[in-house]
Amino acid sequence: MNDHTNNIPKWIIIYLWLTAIITVAFSLLGYFKPDALLGTWGAFSAEDSLSLAGPVGLFVARNIGTAAVNIFALIQKNASMIKLVLLLRLVTDGFDCINNIIGGNMPVAIFGGVMCLIEIYAFLKIKA
Numbered sequence: 078m079n080d081h082t083n084n085i086p087k088w089i090i091i092y093l094w095l096t097a098i099i100t101v102a103f104s105l106l107g108y109f110k111p112d113a114l115l116g117t118w119g120a121f122s123a124e125d126s127l128s129l130a131g132p133v134g135l136f137v138a139r140n141i142g143t144a145a146v147n148i149f150a151l152i153q154k155n156a157s158m159i160k161l162v163l164l165l166r167l168v169t170d171g172f173d174c175i176n177n178i179i180g181g182n183m184p185v186a187i188f189g190g191v192m193c194l195i196e197i198y199a200f201l202k203i204k205a
Contacts, residue, residue, distance in 0.1 A: 163199050
């Protein structure tokens with residue numbers, strides 16, 4: 078079986094590069110200018126929210142970790158790895174959607190839900 082990305086539709090590769098770049102950018106913004114990105118987030122005002130164990134630290138760490146795995150899989154050009162990245166993304170985006178529905182933040186919930194649906198579709202398109 079050829080497990081190379083040549084068998085993956087180009088739009089999936091573009092989507093994953095785009096999400097990786099956006100994820101890194103927002104993570105760095107959340108780390109260096111957290112008030113600009115997360116100033117309206119209720120957890121932002123919690124004591125120690127900027128510590129590595131606080132909500133902002135966990136947000137940044139999760140997103141940087143996801144982006145690193147995403148970029149690694151794309152550089153390796155391995156279809157199975159890319160499929161695993163899509164699984165990681167669809168689970169995290171799906172839970173982001175659910176958590177934001179519960180929290181009443183519908184714009185973010187819709188964004189997470191749309192991303193999750195794209196990732197499910199992409200996951201099913203890859204034969205690895």
